[in-house]
Amino acid sequence: MSRRLSTTSGRRGLHPAAWWLWAACLAGAAIRTTNPILLALLAAVAAFVVSARRTSAPWSRSLVFFFRLGLVVIVVRVVVQVLFGNRLPGHVLFTVPQVPLPSWAAGVSIGGPVTLEAVLQSAVEGLRLAVVLVCFGAANSLASPYRLLRCLPAVLYEAGVAVTVSLAFAPEVVMAIAAVRDARRLRGRPTRGIAGLRGMAIPVLESALDRSLQLASSMDARGYGRRVAVDRGTRRLATGATASGLLLVIAGVYGVLDGGSLPAGGVPFLAVGSVLVGVGMAVSGRRTVRTRYRPDVWQLPEWAVVGSGAAVLGGFVTASALGVAGMQLHVYPLQAPGLPLLPTLAVLVGLVPAVAAPAPRRAARAAARTVRARRVVGQPEGTPA
Amino acid sequence: MIRFDDVTFTYEGADAPTLSHVDLAVDEGELCLVVGKTGSGKTTLLRAINGLVPHFTGGRLSGSVTVDGRSTRDHPPRELADVVGVVGQDPAASFVTDTVEDELAYTMENLGIAPSAMRRRVEDTLDLLGLHELRDRPLLALSGGQQQRVAIGAVLSASPRVLVLDEPTSALDPAAAEEVLASLTRLVHDVGMTVVLAEHRLERVIPFADRVVLVPGRGQPLVVGPTAAVMAVSPVAPPIVELARVAGWDPVPLSVREARRVAGPLRQRIADAPPPVRAADGDYPPVASVERLSVAYGEVLALDRVDLQVGAGEVVAVMGRNGSGKSTLLGQMAGLRAPDDGKVRVLGLAPAGLSPRRLIGLVGLVPQDPGLLLYGESVGAECASADRETGLESGSTAAVLDAVLPGMPRDRHPRDLSEGQRLAVALAVVLAPRPPLLLLDEPTRGLDYPGKARLVTLVRKLAADGVCVVMASHDVELVAQVATRAVVLAEGEIVSDGVAREVVCHSPVFAPQVAKVLAPEPWLTVDEVRCAMGVPDRAR
Numbered sequence: 001m002s003r004r005l006s007t008t009s010g011r012r013g014l015h016p017a018a019w020w021l022w023a024a025c026l027a028g029a030a031i032r033t034t035n036p037i038l039l040a041l042l043a044a045v046a047a048f049v050v051s052a053r054r055t056s057a058p059w060s061r062s063l064v065f066f067f068r069l070g071l072v073v074i075v076v077r078v079v080v081q082v083l084f085g086n087r088l089p090g091h092v093l094f095t096v097p098q099v100p101l102p103s104w105a106a107g108v109s110i111g112g113p114v115t116l117e118a119v120l121q122s123a124v125e126g127l128r129l130a131v132v133l134v135c136f137g138a139a140n141s142l143a144s145p146y147r148l149l150r151c152l153p154a155v156l157y158e159a160g161v162a163v164t165v166s167l168a169f170a171p172e173v174v175m176a177i178a179a180v181r182d183a184r185r186l187r188g189r190p191t192r193g194i195a196g197l198r199g200m201a202i203p204v205l206e207s208a209l210d211r212s213l214q215l216a217s218s219m220d221a222r223g224y225g226r227r228v229a230v231d232r233g234t235r236r237l238a239t240g241a242t243a244s245g246l247l248l249v250i251a252g253v254y255g256v257l258d259g260g261s262l263p264a265g266g267v268p269f270l271a272v273g274s275v276l277v278g279v280g281m282a283v284s285g286r287r288t289v290r291t292r293y294r295p296d297v298w299q300l301p302e303w304a305v306v307g308s309g310a311a312v313l314g315g316f317v318t319a320s321a322l323g324v325a326g327m328q329l330h331v332y333p334l335q336a337p338g339l340p341l342l343p344t345l346a347v348l349v350g351l352v353p354a355v356a357a358p359a360p361r362r363a364a365r366a367a368a369r370t371v372r373a374r375r376v377v378g379q380p381e382g383t384p385a
Numbered sequence: 386m387i388r389f390d391d392v393t394f395t396y397e398g399a400d401a402p403t404l405s406h407v408d409l410a411v412d413e414g415e416l417c418l419v420v421g422k423t424g425s426g427k428t429t430l431l432r433a434i435n436g437l438v439p440h441f442t443g444g445r446l447s448g449s450v451t452v453d454g455r456s457t458r459d460h461p462p463r464e465l466a467d468v469v470g471v472v473g474q475d476p477a478a479s480f481v482t483d484t485v486e487d488e489l490a491y492t493m494e495n496l497g498i499a500p501s502a503m504r505r506r507v508e509d510t511l512d513l514l515g516l517h518e519l520r521d522r523p524l525l526a527l528s529g530g531q532q533q534r535v536a537i538g539a540v541l542s543a544s545p546r547v548l549v550l551d552e553p554t555s556a557l558d559p560a561a562a563e564e565v566l567a568s569l570t571r572l573v574h575d576v577g578m579t580v581v582l583a584e585h586r587l588e589r590v591i592p593f594a595d596r597v598v599l600v601p602g603r604g605q606p607l608v609v610g611p612t613a614a615v616m617a618v619s620p621v622a623p624p625i626v627e628l629a630r631v632a633g634w635d636p637v638p639l640s641v642r643e644a645r646r647v648a649g650p651l652r653q654r655i656a657d658a659p660p661p662v663r664a665a666d667g668d669y670p671p672v673a674s675v676e677r678l679s680v681a682y683g684e685v686l687a688l689d690r691v692d693l694q695v696g697a698g699e700v701v702a703v704m705g706r707n708g709s710g711k712s713t714l715l716g717q718m719a720g721l722r723a724p725d726d727g728k729v730r731v732l733g734l735a736p737a738g739l740s741p742r743r744l745i746g747l748v749g750l751v752p753q754d755p756g757l758l759l760y761g762e763s764v765g766a767e768c769a770s771a772d773r774e775t776g777l778e779s780g781s782t783a784a785v786l787d788a789v790l791p792g793m794p795r796d797r798h799p800r801d802l803s804e805g806q807r808l809a810v811a812l813a814v815v816l817a818p819r820p821p822l823l824l825l826d827e828p829t830r831g832l833d834y835p836g837k838a839r840l841v842t843l844v845r846k847l848a849a850d851g852v853c854v855v856m857a858s859h860d861v862e863l864v865a866q867v868a869t870r871a872v873v874l875a876e877g878e879i880v881s882d883g884v885a886r887e888v889v890c891h892s893p894v895f896a897p898q899v900a901k902v903l904a905p906e907p908w909l910t911v912d913e914v915r916c917a918m919g920v921p922d923r924a925r
Contacts, residue, residue, distance in 0.1 A: 055523075056523070056526070056683070182752070183758050185721060186741075188741045188744060189741055190741060206760075211478055215481065217437055220440075220441065221462045222463075222491060223466030223495035225495075291494055291498055291499060293500060293507065
């Protein structure tokens with residue numbers, strides 16, 4: 001049995017939940033700091049691990065998209081600051097013409113002097129959000145959304161169709177974009193710029209939505225959501241316990257990340273919530289008839305990956321609790337960010353999955369094929385085939 | 386096994402019922418073929434079997450549909466999943482998971498089948514459909530034919546008692562289609578599975594069917610009966626049946642083998658007739674050329690140093706297996722992507738470097754799904770916007786459309802059109818700027834026989850007007866009817882390039898039915914035979 005399980009793990013890659021936990025820890029760490037160097041390091045670690053361990057599946061190419069999205073976030077954050085933000089004192093870069101607002105709009109300002117400090121601060125805040133997005137993108141490229149869904153406990157099947165459909169929506173949109181762009185080129189319509197974007201939005205959404213509906217009907221036709229009959233009380237107990245448990249868990253996570261707005265850092269919420277969710281799952285597990293083909297297993301590599309994520313988050317939480325200098329970027333006085341030792345070492349621990357996670361099985365074969373393909377393409381002219 | 390009792394179904398908002406008073410019984414272990422023109426209600430009939438109609442589509446269904454004693458009234462599709470497996474028209478749209486193995490196991494997981502049994506059945510299915518090499522490939526990275534096989538495997542693995550397939554071979558190359566059909570017959574004969582399938586390419590499935598259900602459309606009663614009897618009266622018929630009508634064979638032969646046995650006198654009668662000649666060979670003024678073209682998708686080499694010259698007035702058929710690089714070649718000639726190596730020239734210009742506006746005056750490509758080109762609110766709006774954007778006189782696209790398919794309703798939404806009508810609109814939009822090079826990717830996918838006949842006429846006329854037509858197609862009958870030249874691709878290389886008649890006649894895979902029946906005489910189509918016999922054209 002154990003041999004079969006280990007081969008299963010080797011062939012199927014890491015448990016998707018492990019990737020998501022690791023990425024969530026990295027994102028949690030990013031929220032704790034505004035030091036741009038640490039943030040950049042976190043993004044670099046995420047990108048490195050993705051490049052080392054992603055498969056050839058279509059969703060594995062989504063990281064670039066999230067990097068771009070991150071850039072947009074930073075730009076938007078800075079522009080909003082320049083136009084509407086708080087007027088921080090400091091080195092004035094330029095002045096935006098001010099718009100006088102009526103008295104009831106007190107506290108909102110449009111225009112005014114823009115200082116270097118204000119721009120820097122908003123850029124770093126944007127960067128922090130961008131890094132969180134990159135972590136999310138890393139999880140997306142490393143773990144298959146469908147396999148993650150398979151790990152969902154039975155009670156969540158009520159929402160399962162919705163979740164699968166929405167998970168499939170993003171890759172569907174990406175593919176629809178390619179098809180629609182080709183089609184627009186064939187129709188002689190612009191494919192770039194604002195005009196291209198505007199014309200593409202509707203057909204892309206239309207075809208992606210269409211496909212989502214087909215997916216839902218296909219899931220139904222293939223037996224998704226069949227269940228054995230249970231009495232009403234059990235069903236209510238299961239749903240109630242899971243729903244309230246999930247709410248408590250969410251509150252708890254918020255408390256842990258926010259640090260201080262809930263009693264005892266939100267840990268009790270997390271604990272009670274987890275117990276309730278567990279009860280709900282146990283009760284409802286009896287309702288469905290589902291079995292698993294090649295269940296995802298949780299073994300040493302999974303522990304190592306999650307452990308490395310936890311170490312990163314732990315390092316950052318400890319550093320901010322200890323008040324280590326350099327965790328936050330200070331703009332008064334304006335100074336270059338430092339590189340505090342503890343969190344820097346913690347970030348580097350985040351690289352562990354690049355080695356600890358099993359390499360995707362296809363990688364070697366694919367590489368060999370690429371080399372062969374290149375050689376054929378690059379063959380000098382006149383060589384016999 | 387399957388019973389329709391007085392079933393009438395009306396889609397929401399429709400004036401007339403799609404199915405009206407349908408009574409039908411399909412016995413266990415039967416392979417039942419559903420035929421009819423596009424839009425006649427075949428798909429509705431098929432989807433009613435497992436309750437997707439009306440549970441998912443809405444609309445009103447009266448009467449009762451019973452499968453294995455369970456009525457679809459009380460059982461939604463998911464409760465019938467262990468009895469009925471349904472494969473839809475677009476395999477990619479039915480995928481729920483991401484890799485081949487997971488997809489094959491999905492239904493079984495939902496049915497709660499023990500993991501050990503699941504493992505065995507997945508292996509069996511992989512072998513049955515020849516998918517073992519693809520077992521952990523992502524579904525989205527598969528070619529159309531591979532996807533179709535996975536979609537069939539995904540419902541087969543749960544061993545349902547009834548298998549419902551909507552055009553299972555329309556996306557497949559001839560060899561793959563035969564493979565799929567052979568495994569279906571095996572299931573019917575060995576396992577006693579009941580199979581109901583709809584198909585436009587009758588020539589592929591007729592020999593396998595036990596009974597035919599003809600859906601005449603417009604709510605008229607179904608015609609049900611043994612294959613030969615229904616085929617004798619059916620308005621849609623494969624070439625072999627048409628040939629039988631011309632030659633006056635009775636009973637109608639359904640397979641090439643049966644036809645060859647009775648075809649002796651016909652072969653003798655036309656042996657002395659002058660062999661059919663298509664357009665003159667050789668002298669076509671060059672329109673486009675491809676030189677040492679190589680294209681790689683990541684790790685896969687899609688085209689490998691391909692050389693091809695095509696000229697005005699030529700109709701070139703590009704054939705080959707699924708995934709052999711046909712669509713890639715067309716995409717390159719249409720300038721969708723820049724080549725990785727080599728050159729593509731259309732009238733001396735590199736299409737990939739042109740602006741979309743200039744490109745459409747040079748090359749027109751109709752993709753496999755012509756609907757992709759259409760996003761207007763109505764046919765009329767689509768034509769008007771095409772005029773505007775291409776800088777043509779207003780009304781010119783509409784005029785082309787009238788030439789392609791007269792009498793098309795202008796107020797219909799492109800989505801509500803039949804496959805053939807959609808193709809006509811897409812063709813009009815593409816042809817309006819008068820490109821000298823027209824590329825068609827699988828133009829007959831989902832097209833019924835009348836639609837196909839219209840396409841043939843149009844392509845012939847375009848070629849006569851000096852347009853160069855290059856089409857990628859699995860449809861050997863279409864190639865037999867219009868192509869002057871055939872190019873066969875395999876693994877990204879051109880393996881055969883020559884006069885269409887010679888290329889297809891000499892290939893057991895690509896030969897059309899008439900050629901198989903009349904071999905070694907070089908006749909490809911029923912019309913040619915009709916001419917040779919001196920029978921007036923289209924006597925019907």
